[in-house]
Each structure stands twice: as structure tokens, then as C-alpha cells.
Amino acid sequence: KAGVTQTPRYLIKTRGQQVTLSCSPISGHRSVSWYQQTPGQGLQFLFEYFSETQRNKGNFPGRFSGRQFSNSRSEMNVSTLELGDSALYLCASSPLVVRGALQETQYFGPGTRLLVL
Amino acid sequence: DAKTTQPPSMDCAEGRAANLPCNHSTISGNEYVYWYRQIHSQGPQYIIHGLKNNETNEMASLIITEDRKSSTLILPHATLRDTAVYYCIVRVGTSGSARQLTFGSGTQLTVLP
Numbered sequence: 177k178a179g180v181t182q183t184p185r186y187l188i189k190t191r192g193q194q195v196t197l198s199c200s201p202i203s204g205h206r207s208v209s210w211y212q213q214t215p216g217q218g219l220q221f222l223f224e225y226f227s228e229t230q231r232n233k234g235n236f237p238g239r240f241s242g243r244q245f246s247n248s249r250s251e252m253n254v255s256t257l258e259l260g261d262s263a264l265y266l267c268a269s270s271p272l273v274v275r276g277a278l279q280e281t282q283y284f285g286p287g288t289r290l291l292v293l
Numbered sequence: 294d295a296k297t298t299q300p301p302s303m304d305c306a307e308g309r310a311a312n313l314p315c316n317h318s319t320i321s322g323n324e325y326v327y328w329y330r331q332i333h334s335q336g337p338q339y340i341i342h343g344l345k346n347n348e349t350n351e352m353a354s355l356i357i358t359e360d361r362k363s364s365t366l367i368l369p370h371a372t373l374r375d376t377a378v379y380y381c382i383v384r385v386g387t388s389g390s391a392r393q394l395t396f397g398s399g400t401q402l403t404v405l406p
Contacts, residue, residue, distance in 0.1 A: 180336070209393065219337070219380075219396035232393055266336050270392065280392055281327070284336035 177203055180269050180285030188291045194255040197288045201248050201269030207231075208250040209282060210242060213264040222265075225250050226272070254290075262292045297381045302401040305375075311368040313400050315381030318362045324385055326357060327394070328366045330377040330402075337380065337396075340366065371404045378402075 181200045189195050201208050209232075210222040221234040225244035242252040248269075254261055268282035298316040305311040317326065325344050329337040341348055341355045343364075348355045354367040368375055380399040384392075 207392065211394075218398065219394075221393035221395070224392055234393065264334070268336075268394075281339055281342060282392070282394060283339055284329075286336050287334075289334075 180267055180283055182265075182267050182285040182288050184288060185286065186289050186291075188293065189257050190293050191257055191259060193257050194253060195257060195290060196251055196253045197265055197267075197290075199250045199252075199267030199269075199285060201250070201267075202271075202283055205269035205271045205283075206248055207270040207272050207280075207282075208244055208248060209268045209270070210250070210252050211266040211268065211284075212236070213266060213287070214260075214262070219266070222252065257292045259292050262290060264289050297383060297397050299379070299381050299397065299400045301398065302403070304403050304405055305368075305371045307373060307404050307406050308370055311371040311375065311402055311404070313366040313368075313379050313381075313402060314363065315366070316363045317381070317383045320361050320383050321385070322361075324383045326355065326361075326364050327382045327384065328353070328355065329380045329382065329394075329396075330375075331380070331399075332374075332377045338377075340379075371402075373404050373406060376402060376404045 183198045207226045209224040213219045224232040228244045239255045244250045264287045266287045268284045270282045271279050327342040328340040331337045341353050343355045357364045378399040
């Protein structure tokens, strides 16, 4: 099976712009989570989507939003970019259930590195 | 989720076993222990997880103490490619609960030639 894919891999934006990042989960995986990684704060949870609904949200401002499509693909959007939004944005997918058994292990993609100037 | 404590760094000689410890003294009965690693600038890679029994897969072994307050990840024959930050995470694994992973600072494992 192909792994989690994220596009684009690298992105440069300027302050005030907005950005949309895309994540394609592993085939058959139903849950998609997003994380932000910065040198100062480490890896932090942003939100999780399952069945096109946000199920869980981390402690980030409303400028960070996301959505999930019927095919489980997900996008996250950051509006009014700030310098501090420069980070590696990681997407992780999880099957949730495999052959009737709970399977919540998350598998990460390579990330999108965003630089805000 | 319970907090974890890991040493900030460890070295290991290539070909030897790498034993990475993790303390999780406040772990609850329904919390799993997960291990991930992150090679520089890449996404975290899932290694292994367990509840109370020891677990082994093609990558590593996980030893959980009987009181579940600590665990050890064992890479049986470390290679240079195992150099990475290793994260020990404990979280509830019941359906419908918050599934987020809370990453700490991890252990920087350096495998030396």
C-alpha cells in the first residue's frame, strides 16, 4: 500500500497570505490528523477528521482550519499567515478498525515544510 | 494522557542492541504505550505499541514492566540508519476517545560506527 502523501512538500508564503495543504491518507484509512512541528514547541496536535467531521481539536487559533472529503482526503488551511506559522505540517492517517478490531495506530506522511517570510 | 520521561540523548555502537527507556509512572490501566521515531526532517515513523504484554515486530521489541510504570524499546542490532529521535507516548486506545498523540521531547539516539 502507498503511504500517506502530502502536497506540496515545500512552500514559501508571505505574512498575511493564506495557504492550503493537502493530505491523502493510506487507502482504507478513515481518520486523518494534522500536527504542527516547530523547533520551539515540538510536535503539536492540530485537529482530527473522521467521516468528514472534525472530531478533536488542539489548542490553535481559528486561523487554522481543515476539512475532510468523502474519499477521506483532507486539507488544512491557514489564513492570515504569521511568521510563527513557519513549521513542518504533518498529516497522519489511521484505519480505526481493521477486520472488526480496533486499530488506532497513526501513520505519518513526510510533511509539508512551510516558510512564512 | 499520562506523561512520559525519556533521557534526552543516548549513543549506541553499530551492531549492538539499543535499549531506550521510558518512564510513565502515572499510566492508567487503559493506556497503551506507543513508540515512534523521527529521522531528521521526516515524518514520524510508527515502531511498535503495547498494553501490558511484551511485543515484538520486525523493527523492535517492547518490554513493559509488570507494574506498567516503565518500558524499554529494544532495537536488536542498531544500524547507522537507526539514528533518530525516539518518542515514547502513552494514550488511551478506546474508540471514540481523543486519538491525538502527545509528543514529548524524545530521546536522540545516535548510532556510532
